[in-house]
Amino acid sequence: MTKPIQEPIDDKRQQEYDGVPLAADIHENIEMILRDLGGSDDVVIREITSDRYTEPAAAIAYIDGMSDAAIINTYIFDVLNRSLPHIEADRDKHEAERRTLAENLLSGIGSIHVVSDTGELYQFMLSGEAIIFLAGSDHAYRADIRQWKGREVTESTNQTSIRGPRESFTETLRINTSLVRRKIKDPRLWLETITIGSITKTNVTMMYLNGIAKPSVIDEARSRLKAIDIDGVLEGGYIEEQIEDSKYSIFPTVFNTELPDSVAAQLLEGKVAILVDGTPNVLLVPTQFVSFVQSSEDYYQRALYSSLLRLLRFVSGFISLLLPSLYIAITTFHRDMLPTSLLISLAAQREGVPFPAFIEAVAMEITFEILREAGLRMPRAIGQAVSVVGTLVIGQAAVEAGIVSAAMVIVVSVTAISTFTVPAYSMSIPVRMLRFAFMGLAASFGLFGIIMGFFTLLLHLCSLRSFGEPYMAPLSPFIAAEQQDALIRLPRWLSFKRPSSTQKGNRNRQRKR
Template sequence: MFKQKTTDSISSNSEEQQKIKISLDQNIKYINETLGNSDDLVSRIISVGQENRMEIGIFYIEGLVDTQHINDFILDPLMVRLENIDQQNDLPTVIQKSIVSVAKVQDAHHLDTALSSLFSGQVIILFDGFTKGFTVGLSGGKSRNVTEPSQESVIRGPKEGFTETIRTNTALIRRKINSPNLWVESMNIGTVTETKISLMYINGIVNKKVLKEVKTRLDKIEIDGILESNYIEELIQDKTFSPFPTINNTERPDVVSASLLEGRVAILVDGTPFVLVVPSLFIEFFHAAEDHYQRWDFSTFIRTLRIMSFFITLLAPSLFIAITTFHQEMIPTPLLISLAAQREGVPFPAFIEALMMEITFEILREGGIRMPKSVGQSISIVGTLVIGTAAVEAGFISAAMVIVVSITAIASFTIPAYNMSISIRMIRFIFMGLAASFGLFGITIAFIGLILHLCSLRSFGVPYMSPFGPFNVQDQKDSLFRFPLWGFKTRPRLISQQNRKRMESRYPKPPFDK
């Protein structure tokens, strides 16, 4: 279905497309008019043959191709080896098979199809007196090199990240999975941009139902342009109005490779270093890339800290508001006296205090992100310290509230997934409002509603809260805790429903253990 759509769309429109004319001048005129005589269009006309010299037109977009390769593999062979040619009856075939020494050469019978390949970094070669030409794949130009990911840094593990070039990204994944079963399917989405989208999955491991659903949703997209993978994410996600992400994104090839080995599908979009992975579960947004590059006990300890940070980020301000406003009897007497002394002279209730501090910190956080990197972090830290100290000294905010908001902010940074962190920060304000209105009862109701909402979500047919709901004992090996690698005998049950076996029950004992 996925590949067939592209082929069918081309064949159905073939009659409406402009065919290559026998006159090279007419073809040149059509190309120039279609592109509006763009300055970045380079056209070179050369003449070959002895007596009946024939003109050959070479067209490419400057900046999208490697000009040195054009000189070496197209211009030099054509101008040197065809200088004394006499046979011109089937010159395009002779050039395609014997002259142009490039691997990717495809026939072209329609100018519109040829122009589409022109924008993907290919070269068009047309002939005067022939109604066919061909395209040569010499894509190149300037692109960003493979560097360390800026958003998902690790202490131990690979230091390479995706780039904005889709074929570089697929190559990075193939370097890690050297298997012929790693399949790639591509299509173009966007009536104007015609952005290339590629699906990567491991045949024999992938969940076929998930793969079919991904293809179906992509086929239904009708939009003028795709500029980043978030366009695809919003258009194919299960729940539109849920704050929780049901599609994971990453800029690390090792994370995508690990997901493919579990039976997931990767969606790569040309022009962005962020790759989408489906299906994605709630607990996976708290897993970091290096969890499998450290010892299992270290990774389990760090994961426990992340889960604790999740509850601190979500509940700390609301619990402080509820207890200090409605349930003072739960506070030890010395601490209650200290809090009362701090709040003496503060004109605002606890909810307004927390709201002002939380909004101020979110503004500082966003400002630090948008500022230049050399000063952004310094301004965020200094601004927070100065504003917090000044607010306490001025009597607007109590010192205890500053401590609670600071701990909450620090805890939010431990969540590896940025989109999940934003979701929790948004929901935190709802918990604060209910805590100020109903105390612990409001927090309890909000927490129950949150659990019900999470349990209602699905990611491409897979329950969002699995392996907890529905509960699966075998899949607990890589959820809240990380079992030793010899315990990863099977793949997740709801993700991969075929070829679930990953390893033998246990590695044989080495000789020194006998």
């Protein structure tokens, strides 16, 4: 069939598709599809003719590469060829026979639904489903035979685990939901799908445990997702920026992970998961500050080991945030706090350095950030080697040239290594940003500036909320019953209740023995 050449569709016309009924003439529907899609090469139209019809008896429209052509060729065409000769040409008499035909298709394919308007037709066809037109019918049928190449379920490269499941999410939405359902085999695990994006028509699925998650949180998440009016959603970050509470805070109030076991664990605590088609990261709301320091591996080891490692992460977080500023403040304003031998050693190292400690620290931190970013963007085969070798060479050369002191190189190195102990990458970025602010306060006001900046930071954190829930819970407000899994983790046999701040209803995890 000749492909008509038409002008591109504008946004206004795109919105007018919804509610526009299909024509009863197959040729008219096919011409509409070819016209609206610009005669694109991947649009496949296959017609089935019959002696009983003056027009095509049926037609199938689908997108090449997104629908399973093998099923169309070997099954759908077979059913249509066997069934069409028995359908009356009179369109007023064969509605029941059409329903029988749809049931025959349904018995083999498993998912046949009616399409009644143009908006639905394009939404499902461009999602990979095949559209079946029957002569004399003012509606069509859609067959869910989507099939396209995607990445297999592999081990996560960003969130590594020594003990625990190795699988991670992929870019395919239905695979991601199945990975969670494999871990939670309960009918109370409910899914709601919302289409967001006037052009991309991206499927966004909200997943929660009914009866455990707070109804207020579910309603809030649903309303925020439905309120998004954007032309396209290509990654979960599009959704995260739209639904987070404090849009001007540098701290994330929406948790994201690519581990199915982490999502399942937080669903059991009453949280809501948001899965975006096309991205391997799942959003979780509401979230608390302590969630970014916790790791799913904490729950696969003995409680004593997990508690020590978690405390180590908190200490490392303080080191990565405050160590350079403390060094600047002490060496600039509070030298009397140092032992005499250490003070003499530091003074000897800095004797030939032309810059104050603040300039040293800023220069070294910026250099390390550049090397870290370069290592991330370069090919994996050489990226890590370049970042490590570059740090060693530049640091050694800077000390030998007398630009920075050896002590400053040690401080910056320990600070950088401590940053990597934070499991959530989204939390390490605010720490790196605040590090420069604290260095400025230390250079200006010494320890007094650090203390005032730290109290200001605490006040800001305590003022944040995530979907209406306190961001610093259970530390502030202090909830004694939930300290079992905050700074430390109590043994599993002592964890009887779910957190009250994120769930409502059945709080019992297990029976007391």
